[in-house]
Amino acid sequence: MTPDALARAVRDVLVALVADGHLPGPVPDDVVIERPRSKEHGDYATPVALTLAKSAGVPPRSVAELIAGGLAAQPGIASAEVAGPGFVNIRLAADAQGALAGQIVESGIAYGENDALAGVRVNVEFISANPTGPIHLGHARWAAVGDAIARVLAAAGADVAREFYINDRGVQMDRFGASVTAVAQGRPVPEDGYHGAYIADLAAAIVAAEPQILDLPDDDQRRAFREAAYVRQMDQQKAVLDLFRTHFDVWYSERTLHDTGAVERALDRLRAQGHVFEADGATWLRTTDFGDDKDRVLIKADGELTYFASDTAYYVDKRIRGFDVALYLLGADHHGYVSRLRAIAACAGDDMDRNVEVLIGQLVTMMRGGEEFRMSKRAGMMVTLEDLIEEVGVDAARYSLIRYPVDSPLSLDLDLLTQRTNDNPVFYVQYAHARIASVLRNAGELGIDWRSRGYDPALLDHEREGDLLLALADYPAAVTAAAELREPHRIPRYLESLATAYHRFYDSCRVLPRGDEPVEPRHVARLWLCAATLQVLANGLGLCGVSAPDRM
RNA sequence: GCGCCCGUAGCUCAAUGGAUAGAGCAACCGGUUUCUACCCGGUCGGUUGGGGGUUCGAGUCCCUCCGGGCGCGCCA
Structure with a gap:
C-alpha cells in the first residue's frame, strides 16, 4: 500500500463517519499522511484529527478514536492507534506493504512519475552565460540543478522546455570581438576586454582556419573575428554542457529576439x-x-x-509561445532582478505570483587542501565547468551540485569528491545500485528466474524489509515535493536514505541461497525487493543525470 | 540607508506548521564461515544566533535585535 492509497483509505473512513453522523463535514480534500520520525509511532501517521477537532467541536482524541476504529477494519491495515494529542498511528500489513515491490518492478522507469503538475507548461531558463567565454563554476551549479529541475518537473507531469538565452548582442560582444582581434594582430588586449588565455586560443584557431581574415579592412576584420569567435565559443560551451549531460531544447539568441520584431510586440x-x-x-x-x-x-x-528592453521582450515572447510559467534560475549577483522580472510580468498583464518564478542560486566555491581553488588553466582567474569535470568527473560534480538547496552557499571539497568513501554520497548511492546489480547477476547465474516465478508479498515481513519498503514508497512523494517546491536536492537526499535502508536490509537479510541450499520462496521475494530497489535508485539517479553503474 | 538570502551538533549539511530536531564526517567501541565491508551496529555530541508574538503544536510563520553573504546604473 502506498501513502496515496492510505490517504484515500483515511478519507474513505472520514466520508463514512460524516455520512453516519458521527462527524460534521466537510471532509478535507487532502488527508495528510506523514512518516513519523520515531518507529514507535507506526509506519505512517495522520494528524487529520487534530485539524478536524476544532471545526467539529470535539476533542481531537475522540475524533482520532473514530478514525482509528474505522481504519483498523480496512484491508491492508495491521493496526491503527491513537497517540499523543490526537495522532492516528498506522501500521501496514506485511502483504499489503510487500506488494509494492512487484508494483515498482512492473512500473519500471515510470515509478515515481505522477501528474501533480500535469498540463502546466514550464520554461526553465538557466545558465544563459555570455558567449564571450567558457562556462564557469557559477554557471555549473545551474547546469546541474537547472537540468535536474527540468527532469523533476517533467516527472511530475509538467510540459518542460529547457532554454538557454544567448546574450549575443551589445557591448560585451564587441569587447569580446575586439579582444580576439587584438590578440590575432599581436596587439595587447584592450583594458575593458577579455584577458583569459582562451582568447589567444580562439584567435589562433580562427587565423589557422581562415588566414585571409587578417587581410580584411579593420571594421570588417573586427566583425569577422567577433562572429567567428562567437561561433567557436558557443560550440565550446555546448560541447562542455553536452559532456556534462545538460541538454537544451532551445538556444534563444538575443539577436533573434530583435530581428523577429519581438521587442516591438512586447512594447x-x-x-x-x-x-x-x-x-x-x-x-x-x-x-x-x-x-x-x-x-x-x-x-x-x-x-x-x-x-x-530585451528582458521584457523575452519574457513576453515566452508567454506568447505558450508557457504558463517562466522559471528563471539566476546567480546571487542577479537577485536584484527578481522584483523587476516580477514587475515585467505584472506590467504585461500577467500574474506575477504564478507566471514568473525566480530562483536565486548562491555562490559556489571549490576547496582543495583547505584552500580555495581559484585559477583555471584556460580561463585565468575563474574556474570553469571544464575544470570541475576534470577534477571530480561528471557524476560527482552533478550529484554534489544538486545535493544542496540552492539558497545556501556551497563549497565543494575536491579532496572529498575524489575519494571513494562514505564522505562522498554519490559513491554511497551508486554503490548500492552496483551491489544490487551484482546480486541480481548472481541470481541469474544460479538460474533463479525470480521474475517469472512471482512472489508472496507476505514473506517480506522482516523489520528491515519493512523499512526498505517504506523507503521505496516514499519515492513518488519525494519527486512531487522536488518538483512543486523546485527543490531537486530532495532527490539525492532521498536516494541516500534509500541506499541506507538497502544496505541495512542487505546486512541482515540474506538474499540468495547459500551453497547447496534450495531456492525458497523467501529468496525469490527478496529478489523482487532488490529489483524494486534497483529500479528506484536508477530512476532517482536518472533525475539527477547521474549514472547508475552495474559494477564498481 | 533600502532590499533579498543565510545563521541548526566540533565540521559539512537535512528536516513541506506535527510527536523525543536528524544524517554523514571527525572521535571512541564493535560486527563478515560464501550474495560487492565503497557495508552495518553502538557511544559521544544541541538553549535550532538572542528576545518577543501567532498556533492545539514553531527550526519552519510574524515582529525585533545581532552576525555573515549579495544586490541596489538611461551598464551589459
Whole structure:
C-alpha cells in the first residue's frame, strides 16, 4: 500500500463517519499522511484529527478514536492507534506493504512519475552565460540543478522546455570581438576586454582556419573575428554542457529576439496595458506599480534599446509561445532582478505570483587542501565547468551540485569528491545500485528466474524489509515535493536514505541461497525487493543525470 | 540607508506548521564461515544566533535585535 492509497483509505473512513453522523463535514480534500520520525509511532501517521477537532467541536482524541476504529477494519491495515494529542498511528500489513515491490518492478522507469503538475507548461531558463567565454563554476551549479529541475518537473507531469538565452548582442560582444582581434594582430588586449588565455586560443584557431581574415579592412576584420569567435565559443560551451549531460531544447539568441520584431510586440503589449511612459527623452516602464524600487528605462534618450528592453521582450515572447510559467534560475549577483522580472510580468498583464518564478542560486566555491581553488588553466582567474569535470568527473560534480538547496552557499571539497568513501554520497548511492546489480547477476547465474516465478508479498515481513519498503514508497512523494517546491536536492537526499535502508536490509537479510541450499520462496521475494530497489535508485539517479553503474 | 538570502551538533549539511530536531564526517567501541565491508551496529555530541508574538503544536510563520553573504546604473 502506498501513502496515496492510505490517504484515500483515511478519507474513505472520514466520508463514512460524516455520512453516519458521527462527524460534521466537510471532509478535507487532502488527508495528510506523514512518516513519523520515531518507529514507535507506526509506519505512517495522520494528524487529520487534530485539524478536524476544532471545526467539529470535539476533542481531537475522540475524533482520532473514530478514525482509528474505522481504519483498523480496512484491508491492508495491521493496526491503527491513537497517540499523543490526537495522532492516528498506522501500521501496514506485511502483504499489503510487500506488494509494492512487484508494483515498482512492473512500473519500471515510470515509478515515481505522477501528474501533480500535469498540463502546466514550464520554461526553465538557466545558465544563459555570455558567449564571450567558457562556462564557469557559477554557471555549473545551474547546469546541474537547472537540468535536474527540468527532469523533476517533467516527472511530475509538467510540459518542460529547457532554454538557454544567448546574450549575443551589445557591448560585451564587441569587447569580446575586439579582444580576439587584438590578440590575432599581436596587439595587447584592450583594458575593458577579455584577458583569459582562451582568447589567444580562439584567435589562433580562427587565423589557422581562415588566414585571409587578417587581410580584411579593420571594421570588417573586427566583425569577422567577433562572429567567428562567437561561433567557436558557443560550440565550446555546448560541447562542455553536452559532456556534462545538460541538454537544451532551445538556444534563444538575443539577436533573434530583435530581428523577429519581438521587442516591438512586447512594447505594444506593455503600452496597451498602460504601464509605458515617456520622460527625459527616454521611454520607461512603470515597474514601481508592481513593487520594483524604481522605474526602468526601455529606450534610452539616444534611441538605443536597453538590456531591460530585451528582458521584457523575452519574457513576453515566452508567454506568447505558450508557457504558463517562466522559471528563471539566476546567480546571487542577479537577485536584484527578481522584483523587476516580477514587475515585467505584472506590467504585461500577467500574474506575477504564478507566471514568473525566480530562483536565486548562491555562490559556489571549490576547496582543495583547505584552500580555495581559484585559477583555471584556460580561463585565468575563474574556474570553469571544464575544470570541475576534470577534477571530480561528471557524476560527482552533478550529484554534489544538486545535493544542496540552492539558497545556501556551497563549497565543494575536491579532496572529498575524489575519494571513494562514505564522505562522498554519490559513491554511497551508486554503490548500492552496483551491489544490487551484482546480486541480481548472481541470481541469474544460479538460474533463479525470480521474475517469472512471482512472489508472496507476505514473506517480506522482516523489520528491515519493512523499512526498505517504506523507503521505496516514499519515492513518488519525494519527486512531487522536488518538483512543486523546485527543490531537486530532495532527490539525492532521498536516494541516500534509500541506499541506507538497502544496505541495512542487505546486512541482515540474506538474499540468495547459500551453497547447496534450495531456492525458497523467501529468496525469490527478496529478489523482487532488490529489483524494486534497483529500479528506484536508477530512476532517482536518472533525475539527477547521474549514472547508475552495474559494477564498481 | 533600502532590499533579498543565510545563521541548526566540533565540521559539512537535512528536516513541506506535527510527536523525543536528524544524517554523514571527525572521535571512541564493535560486527563478515560464501550474495560487492565503497557495508552495518553502538557511544559521544544541541538553549535550532538572542528576545518577543501567532498556533492545539514553531527550526519552519510574524515582529525585533545581532552576525555573515549579495544586490541596489538611461551598464551589459
